[in-house]
Amino acid sequence: MIQTKVKFPSVIKCMLVACLLTACTPTVMLPGPQTVDATLHHENYITADNLSLPVKRWLPNNQPISSIIIALHGFNDYSNFFAASAQQLTDQGVASFAYDQRGFGAAPHPGIWAGGQTMAQDLSHFITLIKKQYPGIPLYVLGESMGGAVVIVTMTQPQAPQVEGIILAAPAVWGESTMPWYQRWALTLGSYTLPWMTLSPNGLRIKASDNLPMLRELGRDPLIIKETRIDAMHGLTQLMGLALERSRDLQNNTLILYGELDEVIPKVPTAMMLQRLPKSAQDNQTVALYETGYHMLLRDLNARLPRQDIIAWINNPKRVLPSGADKRSLEHLLRGTYLNTDK
Numbered sequence: 001m002i003q004t005k006v007k008f009p010s011v012i013k014c015m016l017v018a019c020l021l022t023a024c025t026p027t028v029m030l031p032g033p034q035t036v037d038a039t040l041h042h043e044n045y046i047t048a049d050n051l052s053l054p055v056k057r058w059l060p061n062n063q064p065i066s067s068i069i070i071a072l073h074g075f076n077d078y079s080n081f082f083a084a085s086a087q088q089l090t091d092q093g094v095a096s097f098a099y100d101q102r103g104f105g106a107a108p109h110p111g112i113w114a115g116g117q118t119m120a121q122d123l124s125h126f127i128t129l130i131k132k133q134y135p136g137i138p139l140y141v142l143g144e145s146m147g148g149a150v151v152i153v154t155m156t157q158p159q160a161p162q163v164e165g166i167i168l169a170a171p172a173v174w175g176e177s178t179m180p181w182y183q184r185w186a187l188t189l190g191s192y193t194l195p196w197m198t199l200s201p202n203g204l205r206i207k208a209s210d211n212l213p214m215l216r217e218l219g220r221d222p223l224i225i226k227e228t229r230i231d232a233m234h235g236l237t238q239l240m241g242l243a244l245e246r247s248r249d250l251q252n253n254t255l256i257l258y259g260e261l262d263e264v265i266p267k268v269p270t271a272m273m274l275q276r277l278p279k280s281a282q283d284n285q286t287v288a289l290y291e292t293g294y295h296m297l298l299r300d301l302n303a304r305l306p307r308q309d310i311i312a313w314i315n316n317p318k319r320v321l322p323s324g325a326d327k328r329s330l331e332h333l334l335r336g337t338y339l340n341t342d343k
Contacts, residue, residue, distance in 0.1 A: 075146040141154075
């Protein structure tokens with residue numbers, strides 16, 4: 001028999017970790033039983049499990065609705081993210097709808113992760129409700145960051161709702177498979193040992209936008225989540241990984257917007273997603289790369305450019321975008337990065 005000497009403190013540490021692993025699990029606020037039909041009211045969306053999610057709507061004045069956008073917010077954000085964009089869109093006859101997803105904004109259980117599949121189910125039902133209320137009007141779904149991941153998962157599931165097209169603004173596809181091992185390890189360990197612990201992005205020196213007044217306003221907004229639970233971060237990572245994988249099956253008419261100065265969603269997983277898009281749908285997919293754009297493209301100082309591109313793409317998806325961002329090649333995105341081209 002081989003005898004090994006182990007220092008007592010090491011044994012204690014291992015025992016503590018084992019106890020924590022068996023005692024704690026990530027909190028996921030799964031949906032309850034579907035007891036009602038999902039319904040849409042003026043200021044709230046009642047889900048199939050009878051949860052009330054706040055809704056914002058922006059309708060054109062003195063002109064008919066030419067098209068509709070359902071806008072889905074990002075992580076720790078809420079429906080108000082689309083207010084400035086919606087005002088520009090209404091001038092062109094585009095109506096916009098946005099709701100606070102479960103666990104965000106003024107929705108129930110703020111800060112608690114609801115699960116990517118749950119959010120995808122909510123989006124599917126919401127699309128159905130809008131189509132019933134506005135029959136025959138072209139409908140588009142826009143997702144920013146985490147919202148983009150939810151859109152990808154929703155639109156690649158069996159029996160996905162039919163829409164005219166989807167718009168992905170800085171889609172969150174930074175899955176575990178694209179992270180260094182120590183990041184994956186830390187997220188998993190933290191999620192199963194200290195799931196309730198919250199972390200703040202302060203000190204990370206990440207620049208989400210060049211629109212500093214807007215960022216300061218977000219910092220004062222009580223509905224923006226400032227400190228994030230570790231298990232919510234782990235849940236987001238799983239959703240991003242699923243979105244990256246499902247991008248292989250994305251057949252919809254699609255406009256993808258990405259800022260080359262994005263410090264939130266790295267270039268490499270974004271480029272991986274673009275390379276995984278199915279060849280059979282290439283004629284229906286437009287990729288716009290903004291040389292001076294940040295993660296919050298639709299709220300940057302130059303936000304009018306991607307907003308104008310969205311309007312132009314809705315009007316004619318085959319034409320060159322007004323900004324010319326769709327003419328920048330993938331090499332611009334990958335400059336200074338390494339990409340594994342193995343799909």
